[in-house]
Amino acid sequence: MNEKYSSIFDIVGPVMIGPSSSHTAGAVLLGQEASKLLETRPQKITIDYYESFAKTHAGHGTDFAIVAGVLKMAMYDPHLPESLELVEQLGVELEINELKSPSPIDHPNTATITLTDGRKKAALCGCSIGGGKIEIKRLMFGSHQLELLGSLPILLFSCSSESLLLVLKELTENDVVVTAQNFCKLNENKNLYALSLQKTLAGNLVNNILKYCDNLVCL
Incomplete structure (x- = not known):
């Protein structure tokens, strides 16, 4: 089986609201991961679609799915299709x-x-690969851009090069294998x-790593 999928359920798709595991369930996950990049509720959400997403997003529920994810709604939430109305009520520009x-x-x-x-700007570029699975390939924070070389889960943080060695040591001692890295x-x-x-990562390990770095995000 392809290494991107661990079971037949990854291909069939998850329990979800919406017509498509690729265009709806995967889109919710993309929105959820994007929401982790900003500490506060956004004042504006901008979604740029490419290729198949650009042609089918409205009919396949991709719009409400991504917005619901940004609002941290679960993909099986029955109110998922109402996210566009909800974001308008919250005064968030879309x-x-x-x-x-x-x-x-x-x-x-x-x-x-x-x-x-209003103060910070963060973005991710990712894709839905089927069965409710996603890949994130690029992150942007203000003027900084970071290409992602591996697959999820991804640990994102800022620190000095010296502190990075302590983070890697902590991961190694807890039998966590780093499959790819970039900076x-x-x-x-x-x-x-x-x-x-x-x-x-387990919660206690996250707390240990926080001793060496700032702005820790687990994607």
Whole structure:
């Protein structure tokens, strides 16, 4: 079986609201992951669709799915289709764009989700690969862009290069395998790191790692 799928249920799809595991369930997950990049509720959500997503998003419920994910709703929430009305009631501006250019990450079901809260701006570019599974390939924080080399789960944090060694030591001692890593420079003292992990971290390990870094996000 393809390494992206661990069981037949990953291919059939999850329990969900909506017509499509790729265009609805996967879209909810993309929105949920985007919501982790901003500490506060966004004032504006911008969704840029590419290729298949750009052609079918309205009919397949991708719009309400991504917005519901940003609002941290579960994919099986019966109120999922009401997320567009809810975001309007909350006063959050929503902009949806159908782009003609090819996917920047070479997948037909691609969306870039950009969130702003008036002070900070964060974005992710990801795709829905079927069965309610997603991949995230690019993150943007203000003027900084980080390409992701591995698959989820991903540990995202900022620290010095010296502190990175302590984070890696902590992971190794707890039998957590790093399958890929990348970074971008934030300033003279800190980098933004993305580590793809073989398994999701337990809560106590997350707390231990927080001793060495800032802005820890588990995607």
